[in-house]
Amino acid sequence: MISKNIEEKFRLITDYWKPGIVAELNGQLVKLAKLKGAFVWHSHAHEDELFYVHKGTLYMEFRDKTEVVHPGEIIVVPKGVEHNPYTRDDEEVWVMLFEPAATLHTGEVTHEKTDNNQQWI
């Protein structure tokens, strides 16, 4: 029941695209991640995934369009939907994620950025 400061937790993250876990509840995890550049196309067959943008502008590319997500905005990527998050102009983007604990980082795709050994911060 200890409260945790998100900004302080973000400062502990040193690697892009490597989420750190800050809370667990009802089988779901709350994670923080710093994003920069391009990630990888993937989907999660059984898990919806929420992104809350804390800082910077997130581009969420889908097969038919790209959503621009500004600070203070949330976007939910439904299960099974292919998506490819990226940032532009070398900007560092900070996001908070809500997703089931079982969610694999890059779904069924394996990539050099894949990290399924995510740690608490």
Next chain:
Amino acid sequence: MISKNIEEKFRLITDYWKPGIVAELNGQLVKLAKLKGAFVWHSHAHEDELFYVHKGTLYMEFRDKTEVVHPGEIIVVPKGVEHNPYTRDDEEVWVMLFEPAATLHTGEVTHEKTDNNQQWI
């Protein structure tokens, strides 16, 4: 997959202690609420509940202590733990909640503030 601006959604809330739903994923709801004054002692037998403070200072009273939760901080209230959120000095506090869709507003307590007919905003 439309992104939603949290500040804009907060502006649609007119009543204190009446959460509005902004997202659903994996059987969980994301809600926004404006809080002012005292709520009511209650617990949720089967649901953990997360509070993210967007604006103002939230006081989360437990039977053995009170946690002070500042803007940008999160607190998770585990299932079964009695809690009583309140604000001080007539301050309006804006929070984002993350909890299972089945969560009752005031648990098994019924109170004049109880609102189990929460709407999307």
